[in-house]
Amino acid sequence: MEILMSIMIGVLFTVGTYMLLTRSLLRVILGTMLMSHGANLLLFTMAGLQRGVAPLLGSGAEAYADPLPQALVLTAIVISFGVTSFLLVLAYRTYKVHNTDDLDQLRGSVDE
Structure with a gap:
């Protein structure tokens, strides 16, 4: 697994890195996601x-899941949503x- x-x-x-390197602003946002x-x-x-x-220790519990990564991921989900x-x-x-989402045009490096 x-x-x-x-x-x-x-x-x-x-795929996220590829999308971050594209010219479209929307693809950059999707790459960040x-x-x-x-x-x-x-x-x-x-x-x-x-x-x-279960992520909690109970009486007689031999194996349990660590709750810290679950809390970290929940916090990361909320932050990434924001x-x-x-x-x-x-x-x-x-x-x-600007009527465009092309990052090169927004940067001003492309002659019109």
Whole structure:
């Protein structure tokens, strides 16, 4: 299971990096989202994947899941949602003002 998750994390980071390097502002935002999802999966995988185990210690509990990675990922999900919504509003405002989402045109490096 960890091998499959590692491959999936690699795919998410690869596609996210590719999308960050494109010219479209919307693709950059989607790349940021994919990279944050990859980081969340990385945290879960590094903590060890355990199926069917409660994250709390009870009386006589021999195996339990560590609640710290779960708390970190929940916090990261909330932060990535806030950052994504801010970036979407910023991209919408940029498109309304400049009528383009091409980063080269926004940078002013392309002659018109």
